[in-house]
Amino acid sequence: MSLALKPLLLFLVLCALNPLPSVESAIPFITTLQNLRGISRGQNADGVGILRIYLKSLGYQVNEKSPSDNNFDANDESALKQYQAFHGLHTSGVVDDQTIETMSLPRCGIPDITATPNPNPNPNGLSSSPPQNYSYFPGNPKWSKFNLKYRVTANPSNVAVSLNVLRQVLSNALNTWRQNNSFTFNETTGVSDIVAGFQRLSHGDGNPFDGRGGVLAHAFAPQDGRMHLDADERWSTTGISPTIDLETVCLHELGHNLGLGHSNDPNAVMAPTYAGVRRTLRQDDKDGLNNLYGF
C-alpha cells in the first residue's frame, strides 16, 4: 500500500468505528435504561435521546433528532427492533427487561452494523441450512498477505494483568485463529501488522474508553491492525465472575483485525457482547474468515 493511501484508509476506518458517546454522559447508561423500562412507540421519557444516540453508535438506523427530544417515535421503535433481532431477543419494539439486560452487558466498542445489508444473513435462503451470520467491514477490507507480525505495547499503570500475560494470551488467541488456514503470526518488537495493548479512557484515536464495565475493547479492520483493550477492566486469565477473560476478548478483537465484523449468531466469537469465557471458534466464525480469504 502506498503511503499516500494510509491516511485515507485510517479515516475510513475511524468513520466506521463510531464511539459510544452516550455511555460517557453524567448519568450512568444503566440508570438511563432503568428509567426507560417499558417504554414503547409514541411515549416520552427522559433518556430516549440517549438511547437513540446509543443505537446510532452501534450502526442502527435512527432519524437525526436533538438529543433532548425524548419522544420514542416509530423510527426509534424500528431501530430498537433491529437491535433486538441482531441480539436474538424478542423483537417487541419495547424497552423490555431482556433488552435492558443485554444493553447492560459488557461489550465490544465496534458497532454491530458496519455494512448494510449484512452480506451473509443466510446465503442459501433455506431455513434448514445453518445460518451464516458473520459480517465484514465496509468494502470487505482484508490482509494481502498471510504471514503477519505482531507486537504488544507497554502497559499503562494499574492494569490487572502483566505484559507477559498479555503476550501469552495473545499467542493462544492467534493460534486459535490460525487453525485450518494459511495465516502465520510471529511476534516482533519492531514494525508489526497487529499491535495490541491496554489503553485508558481517551487515548488518541477518537474512541475513548469508558472505565470499568461497558466497552471492553475495540480493534481496527485490515490493514490497520491496532487492538486496544480497556486498561480499567477486571482482566484475568480465568474469567471467573466478575473478572473478564482476557483471551476471550483478544480472540474476538483479533477477528476484527483479520477483517470480521460482528455476528448475530449469539454463540459466535464475533458476537458483540461478552457472555463469559469463549475461547474456541464457532462454525460461523470459521465460515466468515474462510469466505473472506477464499480458504
Ligand SMILES: [Zn+2]
Ligand atoms: Zn467486536
Ligand SMILES: [Zn+2]
Ligand atoms: Zn482505541
